[in-house]
Amino acid sequence: MSTTVREAGRWPISGAFALILMATLVAYFPALTGDFLWDDAGHVTHPSLQSWSGLGRIWFEVGATQQYYPLLHTAFWIEHRLWGDATTGYHLVNVLWHATSACLLIAFLRRLAIPGALLAGLVFALHPVAVESVAWIAEQKNTLSTVFYLTAALAWLRFEDDRRPGRYAVASLWFLAALLTKTVTATLPAALLVVAWWRHGRMSWRGEVRPLLPWFGAGLGAGLVTAHLEATQIGASGADFALGGIERVLLAGRVVWFYLGKLLWPADLTFFYPRWTIDATIAWQWLFPMAALLLLAALVWWRRRDRAPLAAALLFGGTLFPVLGFVNVYPFVFSYVADHFQYLASIGMIAFLTAGATRGFARLAWPRWSGPALAAAVLMILGTLTWRQSGQYRDVFALYESTLARNPSSWAAHLNLGTAWDDAGEPEKALPHLQQALALKPGRPETLNTLGNVLNRLGRASEALPLLEQAVRLQPRFAAAHNTHGAALMTLGRADDGIAAFRRALDLNPKLTPARVNLGWALGNQGRVAEAVAQFEQAHRLQPELADVEFKWALILALHDRVAEALPHFERAVALQPDNPEARHALGRALLAFGRNAEAAAHFQEALRVAPQHAGARAGLERLGRRHPNAP
Structure with missing residues (x-):
């Protein structure tokens, strides 16, 4: 050397x-x-900080970022403007x-x-x-x-x-x-x-x-x-x-x-x-x-x-x-x-x-x-x-699977892997990891909330409810858990309690968009359309690129015979999330109401491309006297 x-x-x-x-x-x-x-x-950089005023908040508002590292977050701000x-x-x-x-x-x-x-x-x-x-x-x-x-x-x-x-x-x-x-x-x-x-x-x-x-x-x-x-x-x-x-x-x-x-x-x-x-x-x-x-x-x-x-x-x-x-x-x-x-x-x-x-x-x-x-x-x-x-x-899958191969007792890896599977639309794969995370680290509110959310998705709200009640009892200011708790209550037919849980979540964190969307959906289903629309408008201001806001906003309007108002929201939802078969199907149905049959058929076909067994889209095509190209 x-x-x-x-x-x-x-x-x-x-x-x-x-x-x-x-x-x-x-x-x-x-x-x-x-x-x-x-x-x-x-x-x-979070959407709320991506503007020039957001850059000012990075420097002068402690708490605007996870830690007060303004030069780091300025670098991220610049990078986000360059390549998003x-x-x-x-x-x-x-x-x-x-x-x-x-x-x-x-x-x-x-x-x-x-x-x-x-x-x-x-x-x-x-x-x-x-x-x-x-x-x-x-x-x-x-x-x-x-x-x-x-x-x-x-x-x-x-x-x-x-x-x-x-x-x-x-x-x-x-x-x-x-x-x-x-x-x-x-x-x-x-x-x-x-x-x-x-x-x-x-x-x-x-x-x-x-x-x-x-x-x-x-x-x-x-x-x-x-x-x-x-x-x-x-x-x-x-x-x-x-x-x-x-x-x-x-x-x-x-x-x-x-x-x-x-x-x-x-x-x-x-x-x-x-x-x-x-x-x-x-x-x-x-x-x-x-x-x-x-x-x-x-x-x-x-x-x-x-x-x-x-x-x-x-x-x-x-x-x-x-x-x-x-x-x-x-x-x-x-x-x-x-x-x-x-x-x-x-x-x-x-x-x-x-x-x-x-x-x-x-x-x-x-x-x-x-x-x-x-x-x-x-x-x-x-x-x-x-x-x-x-x-x-x-x-995330490679990271946490390799972590668990070397440290099988990592509750955090199980929790994060379960969350990743849930985010990927695979709640069945998420469930065993979240159950293992809870077994390894009992009583952790984040795990209780995520497991409760997955059980909600799997239609097992009655099993989710006690877990979510425990989460909000252990951490009363856990806004996301109150939101998930509200979703379980709604599924179990306890609409008033669910609305109260969504409001509690928003009291704790007014920027929690999923809770605002859920509150709007719950109010709309009670016929309180004006209140629902107000919630969707606030959610849109918080996250203008979130397809779920537009989709549920449109559904509430359509359910109350305001299809003309719903149509642009359906179109926006599909533009934001083109591979969502439910949004495609709903947009197709709305277009049918205005006699725009060719456009409706195109959206039904796209829905079937993503979800070939989608009964609603198939029924829509049959109504128009058309067949899906891949139909038997």
Whole structure:
């Protein structure tokens, strides 16, 4: 690898970027056309934020987005205006940011004269622990914030050269950009102090500490805002987070070793890892923090000979600090560890390991070609693992089925897979996964609601009702559960109770469009057409592209002999959802009322193309004296 070091020094940064970008695109090719996953919808710009005023809300309205990361959501806002909901654009941008971070890492290591810089950049670019951050659209907060983090670090080194105020201001702006993208980057000033100590053997109050105090203050403020939103807006509170101080120490020790292990041996990576039971009465759990403390003590002792190992450990553990368990983050509900949590922290450890390998190999009397050959072999293995791992992110079914193959006890994977099957119109396939999710994690309102919804779809409202009653009892402000509860009540003939449940859902969340549509449908079926239309109008303002609004609006009007008013809504419903056979059939019937027989026949035929057994469409064609082309 000594040859690798010399060759790395000759590579211009543009050449390194071209190499890394090409390698990264190949490694992530299986994910480039991947669908939206899990909470991508909470990050890709919501319809209510897609306007210029929405961009203002992103910056000035806390709560308009899932977390207050305005620069991240500005990037998503721009991307949505460029390619809308086409996922390939988002994936390519994530790969671009990841490759850019790898090149910035190379530049940073070269600036510090650390050997193996090119190798470190390639390892970071191709390491499979990064797949969760790069292949998952929502984790653009990782890839983009790391670009700002490393740019700020480089700008800080330039400031250290001559202490010019302008360079300090530039570095500070890059750091602020990182904080406004993801607050794990608040660890940067501490990391810069570690780097300064590694370089000089000391930290100067005037040279390093004092100039970084404003950065520490900004990072602390951003962290407090994020922690508050995690607890109050996202849900990082309650029994799932009830760990005492001792348990959190045990957890932190285990988390550090877990991430180091996955970095060194990236086997069995998965989206949801098993959630550990942390128990101070179990003796072996103390081994993790004790081993960490012993290693840290040994590195402190060794620092007189070489400060690099201690610096690497401090960088790794310090960057991981926000996710060690001392601060509650919502994903702890599912697991205490996740690959995307160590994306940023992996940089320092990769740099240390590749530099150590480069120096160590240089001392061996092996042929000159063996170093590059061994490095290429390692990179090929990492790239192959990344290629295989990124294929799991092509759609929700691949992701959660692969997760369950490695972690069958993941209630979250069962819940999300069941939800995906329900969304795909396959409630029969959703049911066993949702039942298993409830068995693994009893009493979780989200699972009770989703299972109740599936039972409603399957015509088993009497079984759904007690589950939904439990959901709203456990979480009285769960608007979606009140809506599903109302649907079950309506099916069971309790219309007044159902309407009350829909109104309760809307009191809690006036923007919950499905509840507004259901309320309009219920009112319309009671003959309260004016009230129903008012609900549909509000639903349309909230989600103008939702076909269900137009379809049910049209049906209510048609049921009350207002077919002329219903017709444009039927047409709009079909335009929004061309493969809905019910909408096609209803539009055909409305057209018949106006003698537009040829158009009606065309819609009946389209309905039968999608659903060949659709009795209503077939009857419509027979009424017109026509046969479906595929009819026997």
